[in-house]
Amino acid sequence: MPVDAFIDESGRDRRYFICVAIIDPAALAPARKRLSGLLLPGQRELHFKTEKPPRRRLLADRIAELPLATFIYETGRTPKTEEQDRQRCLEQVVHDLVELDAHRMVLDSRDHRDKHDRATIYRALGQKTDLTHTHLNSTSAPLLWIPDAVAWCYGAGGDWRRRVMPIVSKVIKVQTAQSP
Known part of the structure; x- marks a missing residue:
């Protein structure tokens, strides 16, 4: 059965993470509703790094209860090669999503840098056109809140990582680019 994928990133110290939330299409609407129900009055999105620790714990626990899987792609992080x-991580993501028969990939927009993602996705897909992709702002796509939270928690380690591990299905180490 085809799945949908929602993708966001997190950087911590010298590590860079891309998290992919894999969701069955039948679970999309219920997951959106549950996530939207976690918003505080006046809040437009859940963005993990802006939440206070007690709220982060609550959100991480609620997200880890959702019926989905996440993949973490991890690599090194330097300003020169970030x-x-x-793009190395994203290329691996695309190959893995094609193998999973994913039909839609939604990435959190990075505005003018989205062009780099599009080039990588087109190159990685080659002639395979079944996988569609788009960049959206996380305020308009609540399911992007999942990879934001999971990547943040995984990168933080310790109790934060433990909280989201029930939905982390795979961790993939991606080779770091060499500095020019």
Whole structure:
């Protein structure tokens, strides 16, 4: 059965993470509703790094209860190679999603840098056109809140990582780009 994928990133110290939330199409609407129900009055999105620790714990626990799987792509992080490293991770993401028969990939928009993602996706897909992709702002796509939270928690380690591990199905180490 085809699945949908929602993708966001997190950087911590010298590590860079891309998280992919894999969701069955039948679970999309219920998951959106549950996530939207977690918003505080006046809040437009859940963005993990802006939440206070007690709220982060609550959100991580609620997200870990959702019927989905996440994949974490991890690589090194330096200012000189961060975009290259992101694109290496994204290329691996695309190959893995094609193998899963994913039909839609939604990435959290990085505005003008989305062009780098599009180039990588087109190159990685080659002639395979069944996988559609789009960049959206996380305020308009609540399911992007999942990979934001999971990537943040996984990168933080310790109790934060433990909280989201029930939905982390796979961790993939991606080779770091070499500095020019």
